[in-house]
Amino acid sequence: MRRFILPLAAACALTAASLVTAFAHSTLESAEVPAGSYKAVVRIPHGCDGQATNTVRIDLPEGFIGAKPMPKVGWQLAVEKGDYAKAYKLHGNDVSSGVKTVTWSGGDLPDDFYDEFVISGTLSAEPGARLAFVVTQLCKNGQVAWNEIAAEGQDPRSLEHPAPFVTIAAASAGGHDHGGAAADTVKAGDLTLSGGWLRAMLPGQPAGGGYITIANGGAAADRLVAVSTPAAGKSEIHSMEMKDNVMVMRPVDGGVEIPAGQTVELKPGGLHLMFMQVTEPFKEGQSLPVTLEFEKAGKVELTLPVKSATGGDGHQH
Numbered sequence: 239m240r241r242f243i244l245p246l247a248a249a250c251a252l253t254a255a256s257l258v259t260a261f262a263h264s265t266l267e268s269a270e271v272p273a274g275s276y277k278a279v280v281r282i283p284h285g286c287d288g289q290a291t292n293t294v295r296i297d298l299p300e301g302f303i304g305a306k307p308m309p310k311v312g313w314q315l316a317v318e319k320g321d322y323a324k325a326y327k328l329h330g331n332d333v334s335s336g337v338k339t340v341t342w343s344g345g346d347l348p349d350d351f352y353d354e355f356v357i358s359g360t361l362s363a364e365p366g367a368r369l370a371f372v373v374t375q376l377c378k379n380g381q382v383a384w385n386e387i388a389a390e391g392q393d394p395r396s397l398e399h400p401a402p403f404v405t406i407a408a409a410s411a412g413g414h415d416h417g418g419a420a421a422d423t424v425k426a427g428d429l430t431l432s433g434g435w436l437r438a439m440l441p442g443q444p445a446g447g448g449y450i451t452i453a454n455g456g457a458a459a460d461r462l463v464a465v466s467t468p469a470a471g472k473s474e475i476h477s478m479e480m481k482d483n484v485m486v487m488r489p490v491d492g493g494v495e496i497p498a499g500q501t502v503e504l505k506p507g508g509l510h511l512m513f514m515q516v517t518e519p520f521k522e523g524q525s526l527p528v529t530l531e532f533e534k535a536g537k538v539e540l541t542l543p544v545k546s547a548t549g550g551d552g553h554q555h
């Protein structure tokens with residue numbers, strides 16, 4: 239295994255770099271995708287404290303299998319292979335080893351420029367799992383490491399150098415459910431609500447998320463205008479988007495339109511229900527009453543299951 243030797247100056251450069259890097263983090267292009275084939279596009283927004291980046295090294299997360307990096311003109315590409323923590327099924331075969339680290343070296347990416355480094359592969363993890371790609375940028379006299387991984391329930395935005403991560407989305411309708419009871423499908427007028435669930439919270443976690451799919455089979459648009467539950471003092475509908483390479487979530491103004499004939503998915507990493515001032519953290523295995531209010535369909539009462547925050551790690555069976 240090849241290791242990079244860092245010059246002594248690296249430590250000082252790191253301190254200075256951290257001031258700069260608070261503004262733009264290395265991130266992945268898509269923050270939330272279903273399991274299956276996945277193109278990891280890692281963005282490098284700046285160099286090390288003003289210096290050009292000449293090496294980008296990415297340590298791949300467990301569960302990202304069959305990885306193949308994309309060569310880049312002007313950069314040498316090297317991979318390190320090794321064993322996965324377990325065997326996976328890939329196109330009908332068992333795979334237990336593959337590329338674990340990718341390094342593009344010998345390049346020249348000035349601090350003022352931006353670039354993307356691409357690795358294609360397959361995400362094999364349960365919905366809700368967060369897979370972090372640890373990114374290290376090396377420059378002539380220093381490095382920037384994006385290697386902090388948020389603990390369960392911790393906000394990655396609170397980290398100074400978060401590793402870019404992707405969250406596995408819930409399988410779309412029709413897929414079999416691994417994580418426990420799914421909410422029943424509920425019809426309300428032209429709307430069909432399905433696959434609703436609440437994310438289990440850690441003790442002390444201030445807010446929890448909820449997700450559901452809403453299909454409008456009618457000829458007129460409807461609008462989700464409010465959410466409430468006796469389990470939380472305050473419930474809101476939130477959007478989540480990348481702004482200047484940082485994930486930002488905020489209450490949506492005027493609710494969420496459910497266009498005629500279309501399906502709107504509230505899911506991790508996107509539109510979601512947000513429950514604040516909870517009386518008790520949502521616990522896996524619980525079911526909680528949630529009321530959604532629509533402009534036309536009116537109030538719809540649901541009972542939503544609470545599922546593990548990470549998705550199937552085997553403990554819920």
Ligand SMILES: [Cu+2]
Binds near residue numbers: 477487510511
């Ligand atoms: Cu939110």
